[in-house]
Amino acid sequence: MISGRAMLAGVAGWPVAHSRSPRLHGTWIARHGLDAAYVPLAIPPGRFEECVRALALCGFRGMNVTLPHKEAAFALCDTLTPRARRAGAVNTLVFSGDSIAGDCTDGAGFLASLGEYDPRRGPAVLLGAGGAARAIAAALLDAGCPRVTLVNRSRARAEALAEALGGNIAVADAPPLEEAALLVNTTSLGMAGQPPLALDLSALPADAVVADIVYVPRETALLRAAAARGLRAVGGLGMLLHQAAPGFAAWFGVTPVVDEALEQAVAADIPLR
Structure with a gap:
């Protein structure tokens, strides 16, 4: 009451x-x-x-x-x-x-959801170049991530975001998974009612972390693929x-x-x- x-x-x-x-x-x-x-x-x-x-x-x-x-x-x-x-x-x-x-508070909320993960551990790859990607990329860079690479359907949008943020941020046409300590899906792919995110994770290092900001459903296809490889998978609810x-x-x-x-x-x- x-x-x-x-x-x-x-x-x-x-x-x-x-x-x-x-x-x-x-x-x-x-x-x-x-x-x-x-x-x-x-x-x-x-x-x-x-x-x-x-x-x-x-x-x-x-x-x-x-x-x-x-x-x-x-x-x-x-x-x-x-x-x-x-x-x-x-x-x-x-x-x-x-x-x-x-x-x-999106960027800080994302970092908190990773628990004890240290952004300084290695490069991060972000899928998407929207508002969530900007907040998360900024938070990672400010926390000491050595490099953030943006991968987006529109390269021009990713390049504009990289220019706006500055610092150790790059743009690529395909995810450089072999060097990623952290992979983050900031797109709506995998969300209920949206197409799944189809991505081969075999090139990721064995100690990489895979995060998906989608939380409906709680377990996206990307997170299931990461878990199947024995990687740490972090959902969007946190x-x-x-x-x-x-x-x-x-x-x-x-x-x-x-x-x-x-x-x-x-x-x-x-x-x-």
């Missing part, structure tokens, strides 16, 4: 019905016994700014932002964290009076959980914990395959 003083936040997207964020934040709210609510907000692309400013005026503490609004969120922020500026997109908004602050924690702390004043019980609660209605 919530009162008239309940703290409010939500997730904005179009569509947004598929989002697991309400279940995720709702689990944390219940765990900490907060007088709070986190709701899905279906906002059409052309109405994003006016809706966000109205919600801030109505007392919302902030919101998460998902497709297709991350670049629009970046544009309307009064202040941005350094990592949001580097990513060129925002997934977390914090309201304070008339001010809107923006952050991008990134979803870890990227959510900073926003929850900013809105509700409690730093939440990502643990197995939370993962089970969020994954309850996500198919394994």
Whole structure:
């Protein structure tokens, strides 16, 4: 039950019905016994700014932002964290009076999902060149990854991203798997309703890590192929959980914990395959 003083936040997207964020934040709210609510907000692309400013005026503490609004969120922020500026997109908004602050927690969430993996261990290969790829590539480079190689259907898009990020980042037409310590799928391939990602992993070193940011299903064909080779496979659910924690702390004043019980609660209605 919530009162008239309940703290409010939500997730904005179009569509947004598929989002697991309400279940995720709702689990944390219940765990900490907060007088709070986190709701899905279906906002059409052309109405994003006016809706966000109205919600801030109505007392919302902030919101998460998902497709297709991350670049629009970046544009309307009064202040941005350094990592949001580097990513060129925002997934977390914090309201304070008339001010809107923006952050991008995707890259940090991805690194946290890798557990004890050290990005300095070796080169990374990223499939895709969209917003998720930019956030993850920036986080890897900033954490000391010696080189990130982007592989994308549109080479021009990958080259533009590489130029924007700078540093030890390259573009290739085919994944240089033989040298990769980390392979990351940042595309929608393998997601429920999308074609599978068909990639021969035989050239990967025996100690390579394979990560897929897709979390529906929890076990993509890429992850199954990695496991069949004896490689460590990391699904996308961990990134979803870890990227959510900073926003929850900013809105509700409690730093939440990502643990197995939370993962089970969020994954309850996500198919394994």
